[in-house]
Amino acid sequence: MALTAEVVGMLAFALLAFWGIPAWALVRTLRQEDRKVEILKHQDRMDTYSPGSLAELREWIENNPNDPLVDEARQQHNECVDALKHTDMHFYDWSREEIDRLERV
Amino acid sequence: MADVPTKTARAEWGTRFGFLMAMIGAMVGAGNIWRFPYVMGNNGGGAFVLAFLSLLFLLAVPGLMAEVALGRYTNKGVIGAFRDVVGRGGMVGFGVVVLLVNVALMSYYSPVIAWTLYYAVHSLLFTFTAPGFEAEPFMTGLFDNAALMIGLHTVVMGSIAAVLALGIRRGVERVVVYAVPALVIALVIMAVRGLTLEGATDGLAFAFTVRWEYLVRSETWIAALGQALFSTGLGWGIALTIGSYLREYDDVPLGGGVFTAIGESSVGILAALAIFPIVFAVGIEPDVGAGLAFVSVVQVFPEIPLGGIVAILFFVGFFLATFTSGLLITEVSVTTLAEETRFTRTQTVLGVCGGIWLLGLPSAYSVEVLDYLDFVFGNWGLPLATLAIIGVIGWVMGPERLRLLAVNQNAGIHIGRWWNPVVKYVIPAVMIFIMAYYAWEDFGSREMIGGMLVLVLFPIIGYALMSVLEGRGGRPDTAGVTGGDD
Numbered sequence: 001m002a003l004t005a006e007v008v009g010m011l012a013f014a015l016l017a018f019w020g021i022p023a024w025a026l027v028r029t030l031r032q033e034d035r036k037v038e039i040l041k042h043q044d045r046m047d048t049y050s051p052g053s054l055a056e057l058r059e060w061i062e063n064n065p066n067d068p069l070v071d072e073a074r075q076q077h078n079e080c081v082d083a084l085k086h087t088d089m090h091f092y093d094w095s096r097e098e099i100d101r102l103e104r105v
Numbered sequence: 106m107a108d109v110p111t112k113t114a115r116a117e118w119g120t121r122f123g124f125l126m127a128m129i130g131a132m133v134g135a136g137n138i139w140r141f142p143y144v145m146g147n148n149g150g151g152a153f154v155l156a157f158l159s160l161l162f163l164l165a166v167p168g169l170m171a172e173v174a175l176g177r178y179t180n181k182g183v184i185g186a187f188r189d190v191v192g193r194g195g196m197v198g199f200g201v202v203v204l205l206v207n208v209a210l211m212s213y214y215s216p217v218i219a220w221t222l223y224y225a226v227h228s229l230l231f232t233f234t235a236p237g238f239e240a241e242p243f244m245t246g247l248f249d250n251a252a253l254m255i256g257l258h259t260v261v262m263g264s265i266a267a268v269l270a271l272g273i274r275r276g277v278e279r280v281v282v283y284a285v286p287a288l289v290i291a292l293v294i295m296a297v298r299g300l301t302l303e304g305a306t307d308g309l310a311f312a313f314t315v316r317w318e319y320l321v322r323s324e325t326w327i328a329a330l331g332q333a334l335f336s337t338g339l340g341w342g343i344a345l346t347i348g349s350y351l352r353e354y355d356d357v358p359l360g361g362g363v364f365t366a367i368g369e370s371s372v373g374i375l376a377a378l379a380i381f382p383i384v385f386a387v388g389i390e391p392d393v394g395a396g397l398a399f400v401s402v403v404q405v406f407p408e409i410p411l412g413g414i415v416a417i418l419f420f421v422g423f424f425l426a427t428f429t430s431g432l433l434i435t436e437v438s439v440t441t442l443a444e445e446t447r448f449t450r451t452q453t454v455l456g457v458c459g460g461i462w463l464l465g466l467p468s469a470y471s472v473e474v475l476d477y478l479d480f481v482f483g484n485w486g487l488p489l490a491t492l493a494i495i496g497v498i499g500w501v502m503g504p505e506r507l508r509l510l511a512v513n514q515n516a517g518i519h520i521g522r523w524w525n526p527v528v529k530y531v532i533p534a535v536m537i538f539i540m541a542y543y544a545w546e547d548f549g550s551r552e553m554i555g556g557m558l559v560l561v562l563f564p565i566i567g568y569a570l571m572s573v574l575e576g577r578g579g580r581p582d583t584a585g586v587t588g589g590d591d
Binding site: 002003004006007010011013014015017018019021022025026028029030032033036040046048049050052053056057060067069072073076091 | 120121122125150151154158306309310313314315354355356359360363364367368370371373374505506509510513514515516517519
């Protein structure tokens with residue numbers, strides 16, 4: 001029995017979705033790990049948040065000054081800012097201007 | 106909100122690959138090999154794939170991210186993680202609920218691993234291609250032989266204890282980094298072999314024809330929901346435990362969510378590609394449930410060239426899938442109890458595995474007991490555990506806090522605010538729906554009564570136990586080190 005175009009299409013879609021996405025995630029995450037190892041060999045610490053994530057964290061800290069976890073959030077924010085200002089290799093795509101604009105909270 | 110959690114010196118995965126294989130090894134089990142293919146075939150083929158995939162992205166990916174992130178954030182096992190979030194007191198007992206469900210689950214999963222071990226050994230002996238071999242009497246012969254089943258159950262729990270006693274890096278990681286790729290390779294070879302057989306395309310047509318009318322059937326969505334949630338192991342505490350051994354700079358969303366949820370399901374698709382072409386090529390009924398793996402597929406091997414080798418690939422792969430799952434399910438209790446008591450890891454491993462062995466004796470003795478427990482814990486116990494973990498994240502800690510403090514920290518992809526309502530509302534609502542659905546479906550049956558007992562008794566036991574223990578001044582001082590000798 002010959003396969004219909006619909007069956008072949010579904011098979012291709014299933015393989016792409018179920019094998020393509022994990023393969024992409026696997027390759028990407030392993031490459032990122034290599035990059036992190038390379039950065040950590042070069043310097044003792046690195047940036048922990050992407051520009052978007054750090055901006056969200058800062059916004060949350062400013063909006064929730066009395067939250068029980070705000071000190072921890074502040075510490076994580078400042079650690080990232082310090083790492084960005086005192087290191088030359090960064091994991092995320094930070095521009096010099098973005099780093100210069102950053103302040104501790 | 107409790108104090109800010111204190112990070113403890115503890116074992117870590119040696120490599121990111123080790124962590125990823127542990128996640129996949131834990132989630133890929135019997136359900137992917139024998140259940141996924143026939144559920145897919147019976148629920149609209151391609152239509153089921155679409156329903157399943159959408160539920161994976163909507164529920165399993167965000168849920169697994171939440172669980173792994175909580176583990177990485179607290180660096181503790183289930184009870185310690187709950188204590189960090191809810192503070193001291195009886196509410197920590199919901200962590201005990203997760204633990205009890207895991208122990209119960211493992212008590213009847215060990216005999217299932219024992220079946221696959223028995224079949225793997227016989228595949229190596231070429232039993233299935235021997236003249237005069239009959240699949241059905243072979244299976245019933247195993248199930249009816251209580252002494253053999255108990256012996257195999259003992260071997261399985263002994264093997265799991267031996268691996269776990271070696272620790273996270275020297276034991277668990279060393280097994281999973283070889284076992285998971287070996288399983289995938291075995292299924293790929295089997296799929297290639299099957300697809301080259303005459304009539305194999307009928308199997309592909311059965312599995313992948315898109316029967317669109319199934320997309321509007323509630324049964325299709327219930328089946329997809331069950332498969333999407335329970336094959337990914339969401340809320341069992343496994344992802345939390347594995348995540349607790351992550352290193353500081355590791356990423357949560359990509360590996361803990363996307364790769365794990367979709368990757369473990371890819372094994373189900375591969376199993377469908379491996380099984381259906383062969384089953385159809387020799388003209389065997391494909392919709393026989395669990396019997397598909399243990400009876401139907403076994404009948405196929407003598408009919409195909411190199412059938413003995415294909416049998417080895419299939420059953421050794423099947424055994425590896427179940428064994429790695431059992432290993433990580435047991436690790437949940439080991440990690441937690443090693444942290445919560447003064448016992449060493451080796452003592453804890455022996456105690457946990459011994460306890461599971463004892464509790465597993467009725468399931469090893471009788472398949473009926475096993476089926477009953479599977480139904481009760483699959484439909485009520487696991488949703489209850491998931492509700493406990495996701496409920497603590499969504500309603501006590503708050504998903505926004507976890508997203509900012511753990512999910513997006515060192516992340517390879519950014520997770521936006523859409524994640525918060527999924528964790529807070531959608532996943533808990535689905536869990537309540539599942540329990541209510543099965544209570545309605547099985548109203549008044551002994552399965553429903555068992556499920557209700559679990560729903561009521563486990564939280565009471567957990568709450569009472571932790572109220573007493575925490576009231577005495579909390580757990581005894583521990584070194585805060587788990588994971589053995591790593």
